[in-house]
Amino acid sequence: MAVSSARPGPGIAVVTVDYPPVNALPVQGWFDLAEAVRAAGRAPEVRCVVLAATGRGFNAGVDLKEIRGTAGHAALLGANRGCAAAFSAVYDCEVPVVAAVHGHCLGGGVGLVGSADAVVAAEDATFGVPELDRGALGAATHLARLVPQHLMRTLYYTARTVTARELHRHGSVWQVVPRAELPAAARGLAREIAAKDGLLLRLAKAALNGIEPVDVRRSYRYEQGFTFEATLDGVADRLRAGFGGRPSSPAGEGR
Structure with missing residues (x-):
């Protein structure tokens, strides 16, 4: 289980997440991912970062087993901070970030993708924020960057998923390709x-972030406050306990 980095070609860094079986990340995994993305973006020879994953799906969110198995609120607070760090690392990366998505992309996965600059997806990719089924709130900030407002709300309230093809029609996914072609397609966009020019790319990234109508960092942290409120109320623990008995979903989705 790890987050790794590679340099497959001039100007490109690939950061890969590998937490089998479904890429539900523990607290430390989120911080490791944040550091890997920040380090890649700081490297003067890197002009684009590809964020990818191995295994069954791109990301299943937070490891709920860790949260349920840790006394007190330390794991929940760690997950909140780790997710915020990882999402900010992608959003604030000094160079553009291309997300290469396959399989499930849930909760925290949508947070990563919604923080990226471009998305290339496999035909089997599905995106969703099932937070209301998991006793959490969050990532609506990032889902709203992928779909229109009313669709975002409907997806959030129902915990339904949408396909890569649907997001392509909305313009938030750049390209949809067969799964076997995903690495090449993402790296092809990254090469382009x-x-x-490296300096101009960094200036462009800063400029585009600067004209965002919504402060995604503050917006997401605001959402997280309601997750903690749900935990103190007890409803979060009830829903997470019920989720533990449903093995058909990617095990461990959270934030």
């Missing part, structure tokens, strides 16, 4: 971006 990395062919630009």
